[in-house]
Amino acid sequence: MDESLIPNIVDFIGQIDPFDQLSGDVLKDVASCISITYLGRGEQIQFSDDSSEKYLYIIRTGSMEQRKPDGVLRSKMGPEDLFGFTFLEPLKNILDGYTATAIENTLLYLIPHSKLLKLTAQHQQFSESISSAAQLRLRSALNVVWSNKEKGLFLKKVSEVASGHAAVVDIDMSIQDVAKEMRDTCRTSTAVIKKDANIVGLITDRDMTKRVIADGLDISLPIHTVMTTPAITIGPDDLILKAASLMMQSGIRSLPVVRGNEVLGLLTSSHLVQKHRMQAIFLIEKIKYTETAAGLAELTSERQAIFEALVDGKVSAEIIGQVMSMIMDAYNRRLIQMAEEQFGAPPCDYNWVVAGSHARNEIHMLSDQDSAIIMDDSATEEDKVYFIKLSEFVNQGLDGCGYPTCTGHYMASNPKWCQTLSVWKQFYRKWVNNPQYGMLMNVSVFLEVRSLHGNASFSAELQQHLHQLIAQDHQFLHSLVTDAVRVQPPLGIFNKLVVEKSGNNTKVLNIKKYALNLIVDLARIYGLAVGCAESGTRHRFEYAVSQKLLHEDDFKDIIEAFYFVTQVRYNHQLSALRQGQKPNNHMEPSSISSFERKHLKDAFRIISNLQDAAKLRFSGN
Template sequence: MDESLIPNIVDFIGQIDPFDQLPADVLKEVAACISITYLGRGEQIHFSEDSSEKYLYIVRTGSMEQRKPDGVLRSKLGPEDIFGFTFLAPLKKVLDGYTATAIENTLLYLIPHAKLLKLTQKYPQFNESVAAGAQLRLRSALNVVWSNKEKGLFLKKVSEVANGLVATVDIDMSVQDVAKEMRNACRSSTAVIKQQGKIVGLITDRDMTKRVIADGLDIHQPIKNVMTTPVLTIDPDDLILKAASLMMQYGIRSLPVVRGDEVLGLLTTSNLVQKHRMQAIFLIEKVKYTNTLEELPSLTSERQAIFEALVEGNVNADIIGQVMAMIMDAYNRRLIQMAEQEFGEPPCDYDWIVAGSHARHEIHMMSDQDSAIILSDTATEADKVYFSQLSKFVTDGMDKCGFDNCSGHYMASNAKWCQTLSVWKQFYQKWVSNPQYGMLMNVSVFLEVRSIHGNNQFSQQLQDHLHQLIAEESQFLPSLVNDAIRVQPPLGIFNKLVLEKSGNNTRVLNIKKYALTLIVDLARIYGLAVGCNQTGTQDRFKYAVTKGLLSEEDYKDTIEAFLFLTQVRYNHQLNALRQGLQPNNHIEPSAISSFERKHLKDAFRIISNLQEAAKLRFSE
């Protein structure tokens, strides 16, 4: 190569991920080994496993298109785009071949495979970025976007925060002896009660005051008469976030840290708030103790501030969704409690459930309300009038607090979605047995529900009923699949257009419709196919892996794509908030960096492959 060209090549590739990670002297060394190829319009590069010479290609000028062996368009490439990852054996075994064609006069930089191998051995981060597997490339992108230093308490394990001093007592001990054991445990104000080695109860100093001293009870009676049972526990390896969520959901202040039947310590709200100043916990506590409906909307700015801080702090996308869901839960529960105070005690048992992104713990700044009420079968028409008032109070309150009403009216305040358990079961029976008659919209909304207040046995019974119906109705899952693959991910971003497979290119990328929703729909299908009761997208795919329905490799590919796409949406929403604009899901191609564009193509390809696999697996 003419050495006079090297500075120009260095300047060009030095701005492209992942070469921008290399030291200047190494970058110059790479540039020196690059060969330059000119392709006229229509000229091709054929890739196959038998190719004797292998290169990584960088488009300097012009444009290319890739097609699969069957002629289907795989992607279009412009300046700064890189291709040839798949054929970098031995990094990955070649799975299929394709052809790259110049669609205009094109100049390519070719980096020899041998040179790349040396770089991947010396620079691990570079290795992931040029890996043949899209999963590794996406993980590399996430590592760049997210900084481990900023994750803080959210990703700490319970064992790192909990107090190791806790009293463990026997169920037959007297109240007075248990109090002495609690005093001897120094900082601990809680005792874990066991019977034959099994945890059966819990007692706190507050319980002692309220249940024993205040009522003048005999302090020599067995502790089992006044203990709290059953007991919620947390594993030492669980995230603090999970523990905080349990505390807020059940209104408890102490969680025994347990592995098997061994009590290792105690986690309290004081551990979280006083020592770590976790902002989200503070907001949840504020919401919990708000006394009037007028006070709640004033906290909305804090909710937005937390979202912005989480995104700016490079916290993992799945953690952001869970934290925002915890906050939404807190608002929802507090409004239900206020409504019960306003209209009196509920006349019958009920279960307030949430659906959609709220049920999946995947909340963002645009998430609206999806909710419903399951009533006891004893409910009368007069009872329904009560719940009509209660639900309107709650949904209107949520709307005032920045959680928009559902545009499709899938809310508890809609009388259609406030029904007895028996009627709900009839709904599911009709939806599952007649998916071809326009029932899929209804069922897709309520295929993931989560109880946040009331008798959660109702939603569990409904979920069990759903799984039984699906097992009996062979046409249901294929119908869901046909609906899920009707929309396909775009081929990629090319110049200022989003390339849709339909051929109708658009000016914006709807990242919800053409990417995230497609993954959520597929997770729902895989989860239902294996009877998974969990609602989260990642949890459903993981459960499908444990049941042998999805490979570990496909699971990792899909989750890396899901997390990357979620992070792109969060960043887009953050930019809108900074500019004082209303967040949306529509991203202008001009706002997508070459870094993001490259990884979006990987994500779209993963979704497309998963759609094809689901179609084959669940076809009629």
């Protein structure tokens, strides 16, 4: 090993789990034993049971895929991924070996297993990590324990952690001038490219190496010839957890932090200390590399364990909803990718959208599926058949992963909800112009949609169309309010009864029907009234405050009520899971603590007051 290479190798492996657990001196010792090899595209490493030295492989650059002897794909790997764990285990556990193939030019670091065996004997925590990786690569989350450090980092907002700077350049600047701007002026690895004040793309120093230097490209060409588009960015109020997941999903090391088209800073992988990775990120990474729907279904217990850890760890209700939504997003996207691989490339442009609690990023253990497909207006009936097959695969796959199919069939696999953009616009016009009960049932589901996969401009255009329709017909909001206040929160909980305003006291509290749904309905009404583009409950109320439609004090009251009631439901679901029961929304008064009873009564009062205010504000007069 060339001694001059060791510092660079130490810096690289020192950021990778589980080597980040080792001291600097131990890392140097490991680096000195590493050999380096280069594989051209298509070259292979054959793993088999023989007496020769085995290695743990670390991908420095490039990508590999592993296949079993029968040709079945075992996994795909990129930079910082490790493989070769299998041969740390007793040979009796080896089945028939596998083959690793470079799917692009790849640089590998090789660590002899004999060296790893010495490390495992000397460092117990490292040994446990290596052992778990040899079994599953990632430890099961069933016994997940959340440390304060993990909560402190990954559950912080991006704005609290990001400190880097990104260059901001014009789309017509030359490649050379952009490189100089990045190196000399801003001293950054990333440039954000704008056209007429709008962000249109990104370029990094790694992109420059791969797309310009490696291909001998003329550096006087405009930067847009080599930029990455669309630009992948993160918002300042997003969770670090979301940023880390996005980096892994996209295979990138930096994210510009933007609000609108304003570049606020840069979040890099160095901000994300590898040893603080959370189980939620591990699960998302597993989902990304799982090759079958059945394989995804096997991860369900880990999803439940993460939910239990979040609730048990007293993480805020808002963040629990976001984390669980990210996990459902990962399942959904992976199943769509599998479906496209199975049925072939989509015959036309389309947008897979989610609705309901999924669209609002408020997923919990009872959340079912609400989805739809918006096809390009050029789609034919034959194209629709393709998308129905794709949707059936995805919806059934999600059901197998613990996300039940919608009892009302508001799913993309229902031909009614797989339509062209023009037909969707006709639906919305019909619903807004005829706000009778049946129409309101349909529109209430699709009044909040979020793009998950495909051409996001379709759902954005549809949402803009909806806001225009509502602005032209104020009677629609009045109809929504009338429908929303048909159900009112109970007066309170007394002894063994839930005391309802109607006088029909019940023995259980349906916390979804009589509290959470009412708050969601109110947020939807206030958000639509001001044309809010966001679908989340908090965002809708906040935007209504910014537009002077809702008083700041009323917002604070209702959002605190929302999160408290949500937390009560989470605790109720957790209790059921711990007892081996199926979670539900029905709470017996005897199971509600005096603390919860007291604050639920306050929450019911706040909901009722805002219902009354909405009736007055949107009376239609």
